[in-house]
Amino acid sequence: MLVAWREPEGPARFAMLLARMRPHGVPDDLREISSITYRLQRMLSNRPLLAPNDADLRAIATALAAHRRVSKSRPKPCSAPSGLRFRGR
Numbered sequence: 001m002l003v004a005w006r007e008p009e010g011p012a013r014f015a016m017l018l019a020r021m022r023p024h025g026v027p028d029d030l031r032e033i034s035s036i037t038y039r040l041q042r043m044l045s046n047r048p049l050l051a052p053n054d055a056d057l058r059a060i061a062t063a064l065a066a067h068r069r070v071s072k073s074r075p076k077p078c079s080a081p082s083g084l085r086f087r088g089r
Helices: 009-024 033-044 054-073
Strands: none
Touching: 033 054
């Protein structure tokens, strides 16, 4: 199992959230790696144990760029028919 829900209605609520968010897609500014690293730095800067330093942000940007290259070279996954559920290993 990849996700453990605290409440029994968790899966249904998450499905509703996804259904509402998917039509909107990724926010335009998050299509740029620099926007992602900026947001991470801004959100975590007041958390001493989590705040990324400049080297961390460069490593994150490098990893995001590598992921972008890989994800663009792969075909899009097929959608499962409605009601079909996958099992984790």
